[in-house]
Amino acid sequence: RFRYADGLPLERLFVAKPHKDSCRAVRFVDSGTAILTGSADMSIVASDVETGKVIARLDNAHDDAINRLVCLTETTVASGDDDGYIKVWDTRQRSCCNTFHRHEDYISDMTYVAGSNQILATSGDGTLSVNNLRGNRVKSQSEFSEDELLSVVVM
Structure with a gap:
């Protein structure tokens, strides 16, 4: 942290x-009071932004390096790894509540x-996938593109 x-x-x-x-992924959580990080060491860590002290740690959250994080709600976040897995985490319970695996390569964006x-x-x-949280299933997946898809945004 710098001033x-x-x-x-x-x-x-x-x-x-x-x-x-x-560290491969960073997101602010809890209205900016904490920072969530995902790493090649397969862990997810929440740290206090004022002190830098670790608030919570999920060691071995994935079986491969984590490279993407996205905040879903105040109490859920999703992580993506190098093996194409997406996991949804309940931050209150510090447990995985959904897992999706349709991709054959790393998750580039969510x-x-x-x-x-x-x-x-x-x-x-x-490929692009649409993952339904209510049904805990992959709703659809695009055809394969010749190039890597590196980002996604809703417009």
Whole structure:
């Protein structure tokens, strides 16, 4: 964490290293009071933004490196890994409540569509999936593209 002030040099307030391996995904949660990180060490960590102290840790959250995180609601987040798995986590229980596996390669991006309670996900395998949280199933998946799909946004 750094402090920026006009006309003053950059000031480092603290350094945090919550993971053994590289951090690949970062999201603010709890109205910006905590930061959620996903790592190549397969863990998800929540840290206090003021102190950098670890609030919660899910070791071995996935069987492969985590590279994407998306906040779904105040109490749920989704994570995607290098093996094409998407997991949905209940932050109150610190447990996995949904798992989707339709992709053959890494999850490159995800977005949550609140109105339909679905997660859209793109993958290095060149497909887009629509994952229904209510039915806990993959609703549909696109045809394979010749190129990797790297991001998704609802327009």
